[in-house]
Amino acid sequence: MFPTAKLVAIENDPVAALMLRANLNVRGWAGRAQVITQDYRRVKLPRIDGVTAYIGNPPYVRHHDIGSAWKTWYAARFAAMGIKASALAGLHLHFFLQTRLLATIGDVGAFITSAEWMDVNYGAALRKLLLDELGGVALHVLEPTVEAFPGTATTAAITCFRVGEAARPVRVRSVQQLSRLNGLTIGTDV
Structure with a gap:
């Protein structure tokens, strides 16, 4: 589902973020994914066209x-x-x-x-x-x-x-x- 969507994951724990990156890579999604290692409450995301x-x-x-x-x-x-x-x-x-x-x-x-x-x-x-x-x-x-x-x-x-x-x-x-x-x-x- 959503094969062209850009994936943005936000994870505060660096170890969990590393596991997430590995999982994205294994699934073949790493090329369209960004993992931000930061407290979600501090995150600023750019506006995008679309939903x-x-x-x-x-x-x-x-x-x-x-x-x-x-x-x-x-x-x-x-x-x-x-x-x-x-x-x-x-x-x-x-x-x-x-x-x-x-x-x-x-x-x-x-x-x-x-x-x-x-x-x-x-x-x-x-x-x-x-x-x-x-x-x-x-x-x-x-x-x-x-x-x-x-x-x-x-x-x-x-x-x-x-x-x-x-x-x-x-x-x-x-x-x-x-x-x-x-x-x-x-x-x-x-």
């Missing part, structure tokens, strides 16, 4: 392990959009915010993360961002019995967005088995 697809599994790092400068960055960037944000947000929520800061209208994305942001106060900023700025179009919540991240006790959610999309409802569904995930277009409009 950018942001696809990822942002790391789950609790707020206890996020420095105060990054917590301030998070709250200030949200405040600039008129959204109040909590410093208790985990790193995966920072990825959604940075994606909105990088993206242009019409860009798309899908992130798989822990689902707790849907139920807690510090997730309010992301919920608002998805309804307004980021353009949430679908939310697929895996049942707690489905191990999206083997060996972890967490419920996963796949959040799909189209930047600038605010007129349509968000499609939501519960996924009872990984084998039933097969596509991100089904669910109930809410």
Whole structure:
């Protein structure tokens, strides 16, 4: 799929970035790929003609392990959009915010993360961002019995967005088995 797309991968860990480069090479994609070894929140991407697809599994790092400068960055960037944000947000929520800061209208994305942001106060900023700025179009919540991240006790959610999309409802569904995930277009409009 997308055989002519340019691939840009952002990975903060140099060892993981090296493994990623090797994987890209083995698959024959190295010639159209760029791996940036940097904190995602620091990245600046050039504007392109066409659509950018942001696809990822942002790391789950609790707020206890996020420095105060990054917590301030998070709250200030949200405040600039008129959204109040909590410093208790985990790193995966920072990825959604940075994606909105990088993206242009019409860009798309899908992130798989822990689902707790849907139920807690510090997730309010992301919920608002998805309804307004980021353009949430679908939310697929895996049942707690489905191990999206083997060996972890967490419920996963796949959040799909189209930047600038605010007129349509968000499609939501519960996924009872990984084998039933097969596509991100089904669910109930809410």
